[in-house]
Every structure is written in structure tokens, then in C-alpha cells.
Amino acid sequence: MSKKTGGSGAVGTTEAGSTVPGAGSGVSRRRLIGGAGAAGAAGLVLGAAGGAGGYAATRGDEPAALTTIGTTVAMFHGKHQAGITTPLQARGHLVAFDLAAGAGRREAAALMRRWSAVAERLMAGEPTGDDTGVARDAGPSSLTVTFGFGRAFFTRTGLEARRPAGLDPLPAFSSDHLDAQRSDGDIWVQIGADDALVAFHALRAVQREAGATARVRWQMNGFNRTPGATARPMTARNLMGQIDGTGNPKPGESDFDQRIFVPAGGPAAHEWLAGGSYAVVRRIRMLLDDWEQLPVDRQERVIGRRKADGAPLSGGSETTEMDLDKADADGRLLIPDNAHARISSPEKNGGAAMLRRPFSYHDGISDDGTPDAGLLFVCWQADPFKGFVPVQRKLDRGDALSPFIRHESSGLFAVPGGVAAGEYVGQRLLEA
Numbered sequence: 001m002s003k004k005t006g007g008s009g010a011v012g013t014t015e016a017g018s019t020v021p022g023a024g025s026g027v028s029r030r031r032l033i034g035g036a037g038a039a040g041a042a043g044l045v046l047g048a049a050g051g052a053g054g055y056a057a058t059r060g061d062e063p064a065a066l067t068t069i070g071t072t073v074a075m076f077h078g079k080h081q082a083g084i085t086t087p088l089q090a091r092g093h094l095v096a097f098d099l100a101a102g103a104g105r106r107e108a109a110a111l112m113r114r115w116s117a118v119a120e121r122l123m124a125g126e127p128t129g130d131d132t133g134v135a136r137d138a139g140p141s142s143l144t145v146t147f148g149f150g151r152a153f154f155t156r157t158g159l160e161a162r163r164p165a166g167l168d169p170l171p172a173f174s175s176d177h178l179d180a181q182r183s184d185g186d187i188w189v190q191i192g193a194d195d196a197l198v199a200f201h202a203l204r205a206v207q208r209e210a211g212a213t214a215r216v217r218w219q220m221n222g223f224n225r226t227p228g229a230t231a232r233p234m235t236a237r238n239l240m241g242q243i244d245g246t247g248n249p250k251p252g253e254s255d256f257d258q259r260i261f262v263p264a265g266g267p268a269a270h271e272w273l274a275g276g277s278y279a280v281v282r283r284i285r286m287l288l289d290d291w292e293q294l295p296v297d298r299q300e301r302v303i304g305r306r307k308a309d310g311a312p313l314s315g316g317s318e319t320t321e322m323d324l325d326k327a328d329a330d331g332r333l334l335i336p337d338n339a340h341a342r343i344s345s346p347e348k349n350g351g352a353a354m355l356r357r358p359f360s361y362h363d364g365i366s367d368d369g370t371p372d373a374g375l376l377f378v379c380w381q382a383d384p385f386k387g388f389v390p391v392q393r394k395l396d397r398g399d400a401l402s403p404f405i406r407h408e409s410s411g412l413f414a415v416p417g418g419v420a421a422g423e424y425v426g427q428r429l430l431e432a
């Protein structure tokens, strides 16, 4: 019997009889994640029922036995690309490529075709033609490879007329300390897997396949907690020690798709993006030396939630709604005015919401002796100017977390919808 985990929701688990070829022999249980369809719907229901830990926690069943980590498969084909609603993976690589001088639409189309073919094979746990062998012996380990296009891609390929307004430049924020070399890029690739070698293997395959068509502009490497490390599925913690991901929109909520995915039926020029999404990527450094000096009760007031269990300071457990009006006997708000979770909440932003799906990073110690560590913040939404931008504007003006973080790079990418068998990612843009 194989094990199949939810569709575009990818949060629940249901038993299913199918198996996926190529994930290694002698495997008696496989778990499938991603893809749309019946299994997805079942996953959503189970995910909603069992979603106590919020989106990021919802692997949806008992902690995975070690043997299931390697065998879990994310579906390459489907309504949406994998890697958006797929549960957080333990390892991640974010890479931006620029098209090489002289490469235009034709070369970009050929590259996307090659990359899609490689991603499909690797996500199924199959070797590529000139395989390096790095991932030999491992199953697909929830590998996802997700592709997006930056604003400049449309200029390079002569497709400006089909560039959506969602790719307009993000506004500057007063607290930005952005490094242009590590920002933006023509094509963005997000790789995630629950095994470091599987993730590296995919990264090398993608880099090699770029050939002379595109060169790496920047690369960032991240990680999350390994599934199975906790006794029960839990929302992840970030490097400040906070439970992070609780307030995320959940697959299965009635407005989830509307908030996260670009609907069909927009202007014809942008139809290629139907079923897609926008990713805002920010490398956010955490000033950990300062943060770690704060007593825990002050840390909790910065966020508005308890550190130990993520419960709002207004009471209850992690999944209890924040009561933003609740005050103590002296009339002081329990969730302070400048608390991060208050300021960023949809309630305080005209309903603006995004799906945060980050990786942590640690790149050693900087020249000043402080850790170069933080969050590779990736958030997904149907429209970045209704999701990330208004929320970040507000955070920029008075978030209690601001003194402890620094936005060091930024990217905005339009991520096409998923593809059917025989199609490659971006084909509807590049060949229409």
C-alpha cells in the first residue's frame, strides 16, 4: 500500500493504491505530495481537521518513520507547481539566473523545456541522463523544483506586452538594506527536499542544464526542521526560536485559492499565469546577538505570541484566534500595539494575506563577529500589491521586530501555474 498526501493542499494524508515509478526498489510505503485531484481533496479535508499546528505543521499524520522521508514524492504535474503548498522541506536552495548575453525567447523556451524535463525526473526519484550519482540510494525525499520569472525576463525575451502588473517593481521600504547583486534575476528556481544530498543533486542538475543559456546571479541555501524530529507534527520554529507559520492561510479554507493563486479569466495577455502565483523573496538577517539578550517575556511582546507554544498573548493555544482588543486590568493591550503578529494580521490590513513558506539560513559569522543568519522569507500570493506590499509597508512603519531584523535582498517573481504531461513550465508564455 502506498501513502498519498494531499493535492494542492498537500496537508493531509489518505491511503491510496498507486505507486510512483523510479523512487527506488524495496519500498513498501510511498507518500505522494502535491498535484491536484481526488487525493488532493481528501488531503484538504484531513488537513483542515488535523491542522492544529497550522499550515507549516500539517504533515497531516503521525511523525514520518525515517523510511518514509526518502520515499515521499511531490507531484510535478498538476494545477499548480509543487513547492508552494508542499509542506516545508528540511533543505532548500533558492537560485536566480540571468539569461546570458544573446539568449532570448527561443533559448529561454529551450531552457525551460530542459529544466522541466529534469525536474520531472528528479521529483520522481529518477536519475537524469548524465547523472552525477549524488542522490543515488535516496528516494525523491519530497523534492520540489519551482520556477518563476522576474521582471527583466520579459524585456530579455521581448515579451513585455505579456508582463503582468504584479511584476511592477516593489516599492522601497525605509528599513531596506538591499544588496542589488543578491536581488532580482531573470529566472528564479526554488529547490526543496527533505534530504540535503537530494537537494544538492537537483541544484547541480539545474545549474548544469542551464549550460550557456543562463548564469547564476545569486544562490541562497536554507533549511528547516527535519520531518520526524518532533514527537508530533508541529509548526516550524525560526532561528529566533519562535513558532513561525501559525497565521498562514490554510489550504482548504474557502478563500485560500483566491488569496494565493492567480485566477483564470484575467486579461488574455496574462492568461499564461492562470493557476500561478507571485513569490516575494527577501533575505532577512536576524540580529541574533541583540535578540537573544531580550528576556523571553519581552521577546513575546515583540511578536504578540508565546515563545514556547505560539499561543497569542490574549490567551488560549496556538490555534486560538488573537483577541486584538483584550487588555489587562490596567487597560494595557495584551497583544501590544506594535506587536509583529498584530501589525501583519489580515484583520489589520484589509484582509491582505500571503502564504509564508520560508527557509532559515546560516552563512557563518560576519566580519563584525555576528552570525550571518536569518530567514529566507518566501511568501506566496495572487497579487503581491495586495499581499506583501501593504503588510510590509505597515511593518516598515512600526513593527517591534524591526530593530532585530534587516532586509538584505529582495526579489519578486511570477510563478506560472502547473503543467500537464508533455508540457513545460512557462510554455503558455513562451510559445503562445
Ligand code: HEM
Pocket (backbone or CB within 6 Å): 238, 240, 242, 243, 244, 245, 246, 247, 248, 282, 284, 285, 286, 303, 305, 322, 340, 341, 342, 344, 345, 346, 353, 354, 356, 374, 375, 377, 388, 391, 392, 395, 405
Ligand atoms: C525575520 C523576519 C520575520 C520573522 C522572524 C517573523 C516572525 C513571525 C512570527 C513568529 C509570527 C507569528 C506566528 C505566525 O503567525 O506565523 C509571524 C506572523 C506573521 N508574519 Fe512575520 N516574521 C518576519 C517577517 C515578516 C515579513 C517580512 C512579513 C510580510 C511583509 C511577515 C508577515 C507575517 C504575517 C502575515 C503573519 C501572520 C499574522 C496573522 O495572521 O496573525 N513577517 N511572523
